[in-house]
Amino acid sequence: MKKPFLLLLALISFHITYSQNSYVFFGSYTPDKSAEGIYIYQLDTIKGKLSKITSISNISNPSYLSISNEGQFIYACTESKTPNAGSVSSFKFDPQNKSLTFLNSQKTNGENPVYLSLDHTGKWLVDANYTGSSISIFPIAEDGKINPIVQHIPFTEGSINPERQKSSHVHSVFFSPDNNYIISPDLGADKIRIFPFDNNKKEPLDISNSNFVKSTPGSGPRHFAFHPNKKWGYSIEEIAGAISSYTFEKGQLNLIERIKIQSKKESKDFGSAEILISSDGKFLYVSNRGIENSISIYGIQKNGTLKSVATQSSLGNHPRNFAISPSGKFLIVANMNSENVIVFKRNPKTGLLKKVSELKLKNISCVKIKNI
Incomplete structure (x- = not known):
């Protein structure tokens, strides 16, 4: 009886895997509203090639994207890098009709929105405003539209770098694995x-019970990634070019170690950008812009510390953002200044990357991958 049962499970798994399509969503810095701003491509999960599905224009600087759990709705930071402006916008994606439709926008009450996260229930959208440093909270309606802002929390204090840290610059927002x-x-x-x-609250963010951890002065923490075991978290520090590893428990971060990204050149502003972890929890990836234009690869040890594996070229200029496919097979990096997107095949045993395809796209600042 065991063999037919196992065969049935294998067939079900095969059907689920191959009945889904893998889509790649690109956001960009596109101030010209007549130009395309958000692009959607389909990823060939065998060869790693990208085929265009649809795009949308008439939207200003959709610089960062967040995709709903089922892939039906796309949320974007809009009017980024626009003086006295800043908004978040929602779109509906219909893969059968290959259409992308604008739904609505809401003002962020903070200038230069740069990062968005949806909570695990899909009921809330949280936005980080970099220039007008603040966090904004929006409820999401059942039809995917963004309801008006319910919380806006500004910050002011800076740090020691006179060029980059005269005041606060909130760069990103992430939900903990338990959504709490x-x-x-x-x-x-x-x-x-x-x-x-x-x-479940009308104003879900509890400001009175917030806390923080200090990073090394002048380091400039930018993005954060949780390990699949939900116990560890990793921060990429943009200015210093370093990674800080933490334990995470009951809303508290405790430092495990801090390591500098290897470089043969000295720089006062290293330009590290994105940090992601493979779904198997074995490897951590970091993109570095500026003088580096590279992807740094680390093995994650049993105690949460990192061991350098390799540093590979991003094969372009200014790798602002990258994404790892749900299967872990591909890593796609957007080199914004050289206007090229590289699809790398990922070796699951070594973590190393091998180019399999390339796409020319202007001003790409964000990459997201979703199976639908």
């Missing part, structure tokens, strides 16, 4: 802020 906290790196203040979050 928001983690927010502040590049300007050299802090990682932690806020309790309750998705």
Whole structure:
């Protein structure tokens, strides 16, 4: 009886895997509204090639994207890098009709929105405003539209770097694996802020019980990644070019170690950008812009510490953002200044990357991958 049962399970797994399509969503810095701003491509999960599905124009600087759990709705930071402006916008994606439709926008009450996260229930959208440093909270309606802002939390204090840290610069927002906290790196203040979050409240962010950890002065924490075991978290520090590893428990971060990214050149502003972990929890990846234009690869040890594996060229200029496919087979990096997207095949045993395809796209600042 065991063999037919196992065969049935294998067939079900095969059907689920191959009945889904893998889509790649690109955001960009596109101030010209007549130009395309958001692009959707389909990823060939065998060869790693990208085929265009649709795009949308008439939207200003959709610089960062967040995709709903089922892939039906796309949320974007819009009017980024626009003086006295800043908004978040929603779109509906229909893969059968290959269409992308604008739904609505809401003002962020903070200038230069740069990062968005949806909570695990899909009921809340949280936005990080970099220039007008603040966090904004929006409820999401059942039809995917963004309801008006319900919380707006500004920050002011800076740190020691006179060029980059005269004031606070909230750079990103992340939900903890249990959805009970928001983690927010502040590049300007050299802090990682932690806020309790309750998705059942009208104002879900608990400001009165927030806390933070200080990073090394002048380091500039930018993005954050949780390990699949939900116990460890990793912060990429943009200015210093370093990675800080933490344990995470009940809303508290405790430092495990801090390592500098290897470089043959000295720089006062290293330009590290994105940090992601493979779904098997074995490898951590970091992109570095500026003088490096590289992807640094680390093996994650049993105690949460990192061991350098390799540094590979991003094969372009200014790798602002990258994404790993749900299967872990591909890593796609957007080199914004050289206007090329590289699809790398990922070796699951070594973590190393091998180019399999390339796409020319202008001003790409964000990559997301979703199976639908």
